[in-house]
Amino acid sequence: MADMPESESFKKERNDAILRRRALVEAGCSTYILFATCQPAIRCLCCGMASWHPEDIRQKYCGFCHSWHSEESLQNSPTK
Numbered sequence: 001m002a003d004m005p006e007s008e009s010f011k012k013e014r015n016d017a018i019l020r021r022r023a024l025v026e027a028g029c030s031t032y033i034l035f036a037t038c039q040p041a042i043r044c045l046c047c048g049m050a051s052w053h054p055e056d057i058r059q060k061y062c063g064f065c066h067s068w069h070s071e072e073s074l075q076n077s078p079t080k
């Protein structure tokens with residue numbers, strides 16, 4: 001039985017997403033984009049996952065990263 005360690009690549013992807021999230025937040029960038037094709041959606045710029053779930057959009061939540069997008073990074077952009 002080939003026991004493919006799918007959770008391992010999953011873990012790596014999530015880890016990469018966390019690093020990207022940190023870089024985006026530190027740069028004062030948004031970690032998500034809102035878009036609409038036939039219905040509103042939110043895409044996480046950290047892991048690249050899109051969600052059409054209304055609650056995800058409302059709460060700015062990424063189900064892959066298991067974390068919320070910071071909205072503050074958009075508004076109080078520090079002039080460094």
Ligand SMILES: [Zn+2]
Pocket residue numbers: 017044045046047048049062063064065066
């Ligand atoms: Zn994500």
